[in-house]
Amino acid sequence: MNRDSLLIGGRWVTTSESLEVENPATEDVIAVVGRATPGHVEDAVRAARAAARAWEEAGPQRRADLVAALADRLRDRRAALIDATVAEVGAPVTVAAEAHVDLAIEIVASAAKIGRELATEERLGTSVLVRRPVGVAACITPWNYPLYQLAAKVAPALVAGCPVVVKPAELTPMSAYLLADAVQDVGFPAGVVNLVPGYGTDVGQALVEHPDVDLVSFTGSTRVGRQIAATAGARLARVCLELGGKSASVVCPDADLETAVRATVDSATLNSGQTCSALTRLIVPREAYAAALDVAADHARRIVVGDPGDAATQMGPLISAAQREQVRAAVDGAVARGARLVAGGTVPDGLDRGYFYTPTVLADLDPADSASQDEIFGPVLVVHAARDDEDALAIANGTRYGLAGAVWSGDEERAMRLARRMDTGQVDINGAAFNVDAPFGGWKDSGVGRELGPAGVEEYLEITAVQR
Numbered sequence: 001m002n003r004d005s006l007l008i009g010g011r012w013v014t015t016s017e018s019l020e021v022e023n024p025a026t027e028d029v030i031a032v033v034g035r036a037t038p039g040h041v042e043d044a045v046r047a048a049r050a051a052a053r054a055w056e057e058a059g060p061q062r063r064a065d066l067v068a069a070l071a072d073r074l075r076d077r078r079a080a081l082i083d084a085t086v087a088e089v090g091a092p093v094t095v096a097a098e099a100h101v102d103l104a105i106e107i108v109a110s111a112a113k114i115g116r117e118l119a120t121e122e123r124l125g126t127s128v129l130v131r132r133p134v135g136v137a138a139c140i141t142p143w144n145y146p147l148y149q150l151a152a153k154v155a156p157a158l159v160a161g162c163p164v165v166v167k168p169a170e171l172t173p174m175s176a177y178l179l180a181d182a183v184q185d186v187g188f189p190a191g192v193v194n195l196v197p198g199y200g201t202d203v204g205q206a207l208v209e210h211p212d213v214d215l216v217s218f219t220g221s222t223r224v225g226r227q228i229a230a231t232a233g234a235r236l237a238r239v240c241l242e243l244g245g246k247s248a249s250v251v252c253p254d255a256d257l258e259t260a261v262r263a264t265v266d267s268a269t270l271n272s273g274q275t276c277s278a279l280t281r282l283i284v285p286r287e288a289y290a291a292a293l294d295v296a297a298d299h300a301r302r303i304v305v306g307d308p309g310d311a312a313t314q315m316g317p318l319i320s321a322a323q324r325e326q327v328r329a330a331v332d333g334a335v336a337r338g339a340r341l342v343a344g345g346t347v348p349d350g351l352d353r354g355y356f357y358t359p360t361v362l363a364d365l366d367p368a369d370s371a372s373q374d375e376i377f378g379p380v381l382v383v384h385a386a387r388d389d390e391d392a393l394a395i396a397n398g399t400r401y402g403l404a405g406a407v408w409s410g411d412e413e414r415a416m417r418l419a420r421r422m423d424t425g426q427v428d429i430n431g432a433a434f435n436v437d438a439p440f441g442g443w444k445d446s447g448v449g450r451e452l453g454p455a456g457v458e459e460y461l462e463i464t465a466v467q468r
């Protein structure tokens with residue numbers, strides 16, 4: 001891919017600055033794309049502001065029609081989107097298809113459906129509640145699921161009536177260009193969707209500081225999320241922050257241990273462990289600890305790591321050299337503090353090029369240890385033993401994060417009782433499937449606000465209460 005332009009005000013604007021995109025499986029440069037500067041941010045925000053009134057007045061039906069068309073145009077590009085995801089993220093082709101591209105398209109289609117049913121006016125006693133778009137939205141996304149992250153912000157913003165300025169992660173801009181191509185095919189009004197790839201520290205920062213950006217929707221690290229909240233807070237701009245996680249998988253004594261452990265290892269290693277909602281802490285009954293470690297180690301060792309383009313591959317590389325160093329340091333540090341390395345902890349044999357790392361299982365750590373408290377964002381599972389359900393719950397809730405979680409039990413009511421008490425945005429019981437319409441987001445340091453479904457659209461709406 002070679003693109004030297006940015007989408008601003010409905011036109012491709014050429015730029016002399018560029019970003020090189022590396023394939024993390026081969027370390028080759030695979031694309032050169034345009035890089036925006038703060039000056040482009042100024043132009044993009046102005047274009048979005050200029051488009052705002054007409055986009056609001058287009059109404060929910062028209063907006064939903066265009067977003068539904070966007071889902072169709074993305075579907076036309078499915079193969080190219082999968083190729084781009086394999087190349088820029090290093091996600092295995094099966095994961096790229098299902099967890100990245102198909103899910104993203106489903107989210108866009110779902111937003112269109114929600115947009116059609118959007119109640120812009122509602123009676124409440126003597127009041128009429130008028131819901132209106134909040135204004136210009138900046139969408140700042142990470143590299144782990146590039147298309148999904150864009151879809152989960154852009155589609156709800158558009159159906160709500162907000163023009164967007166999109167800043168994708170510098171490591172993964174290719175999916176964003178394909179999305180912009182789909183946007184142009186649909187023929188959105190000029191300025192409704194603007195794309196300014198670039199660095200977070202200049203383009204991202206300029207967007208967050210811009211007085212004409214009414215809402216910042218950010219997905220990424222808790223560290224940067226905190227900075228964004230402070231900057232946006234100074235001018236009272238709205239924020240929606242989807243941040244990190246350290247989610248627990250709680251296994252009750254009456255659960256099918258083997259199923260629970262295998263599924264938790266799969267979750268911890270999906271997308272090379274670079275999933276914000278990954279289950280990275282496995283909590284099992286003390287009596288089942290040894291058996292759980294055996295199953296986890298066996299399952300981790302069986303995961304096929306290698307060329308993401310190969311259909312048999314289950315796990316590709318990490319996103320970058322720096323990310324692998326961070327993971328390696330976290331694992332080595334844990335081992336130095338007395339953790340037992342039950343599986344992994346190495347670079348796989350024969351994979352010297354690319355940022356590969358083996359699926360890793362750590363045991364015998366105190367739940368207060370940093371390996372069990374801090375997000376590692378690599379394929380690393382930490383296993384703990386609990387005395388009983390109360391102890392398991394205390395360990396599960398004992399981090400500053402609260403994004404996702406899981407409970408496994410032969411008794412669904414028992415699982416439900418635990419799920420109700422987990423301080424986290426989502427809990428899956430016995431491996432229940434992801435629901436694209438369920439609110440997704442975090443408690444505590446995992447963020448502010450929710451994405452997806454009706455709750456995700458609500459984030460982009462303001463309310464005027466009219467009494468009559």
Ligand code: NAP
Nearest residue numbers: 141142143169170199200204205220221224242243244276
């Ligand atoms: P990151 O460094 O926080 O970056 C996320 C995005 O913010 C990137 O586009 C980045 O630009 C930009 N950015 C960086 N500094 C900025 C600033 N000062 N002002 C405005 N924008 C700025 O996160 P990452 O390393 O890409 O992603 C990994 C993290 O994201 C993990 O902690 C993970 O848990 C979290 N995450 C959370 C969710 C969720 O839904 N809760 C989903 C996925 C990932 P650059 O590309 O130039 O760095």
Ligand code: MG
Nearest residue numbers: 169200220221
């Ligand atoms: Mg970053």
